[in-house]
Amino acid sequence: MGHLFADRSEAGALLAERLHGMRDPIVLALPRGGVPVAVPIVRRLGGTLDVLVTRKIGYPPTPELGVGAVCEGGEPVFDTKLMDRLGLTERDLSEVVARELRELDRRVSAYRGERRLPPLTGREVVVVDDGLATGVTARAALRAVAAAKPGRLTLAVPVAAQETVRSLRAETDEVVVLATPAGFRAVGQWYGSFGQLSDGDVLSLLEQR
Template sequence: MGHLFADRAEAGALLAERLLFARDPVVLALPRGGVAVAEPIARRLGGVLDVLVTRKIGYPPTPELGVGAIAEGGEPVLDLELLRRLGMTPASVAGVVEQERMELARRVAVYRGERPLPDLTGQEVIVVDDGLATGGTARAALLAVAAAAPGRVTLAVPVGARETVRALRGEADEVVVLATPADFRAVGQWYASFDQLTDADVLRLLGER
């Protein structure tokens, strides 16, 4: 198994070439990793770059297991079937949802301050992440964007799990993905360099636009 991309910047540059149909887009990156992919896309397309902050809602005993997600401007999107299999209800994760709302608000304040999201009404919007595993945060992001009445929405990722990509095709006008490997286990396995970004990294990338 080889790496598909040297790093997120290379992945974003390759992805940008598949997005040349977009005219004056608003490029919304899912922080933190998605920002490093989105910056070269926004630069290549001459679009506005901003973040759309999302947070995974974790299963309380094992927070790494996502049972849903929340995006700024949207309501929690829960995997009800997974919750049922775990013997839980939406009320069971209400405390986690509240914690993630607080962290989401903190990150919005750090990344954007008092500035609101760009007006998406009638706009060409590209939602970008560094990959799709379960797709929970991407789904929450797309629902939040759809509520803002955009003209057209594209989800763009360098790599994703096949089933997840297939499931999300109904959530956007178009899904652009460079690779859907059969042996997908985690997003990071397809990058030679997949360092975790910091808030400072996000601000630096946003400041380059």
């Protein structure tokens, strides 16, 4: 299977073409991978770019497996079907949640300092990530933004698993996705370059906007 995108920046430029009708949106990128996707979108559309910090809640024996997520300003969201299959309760994950909340607070401080998110009420808000596998992190982000009562809420990603897109449509006004390929295993498989980003990379990209 070939790559769909050379890198996150190219994916963001292509995604911007699908979002071109928006006016003065607030674009909230999920760091770290969503930030380089969001930068070309804001360059094309204008509006305001900021980060919306989320953290995956991992299954303790295999932390890479996300069983939930937490977003700044929101409550933890869990994949209840997966937790049932694994025999997990929310109490079993209390230490993991506490650890991820500490890291979330650290990243919010690193990326925004004392600055707060812009007011979202009544605004057109676009949540951007580099792709959706299980979608639990995006779900936590969408619910946190929805609580602020935006005028319109859109989730925009270059690539996603088909079932995940279907499951998230109820959380937002629109899901804009460029590709939902079969054989979806991980987001990175659809990018030629999918390197890990540092906090410094995120800050540099935010300054470039």
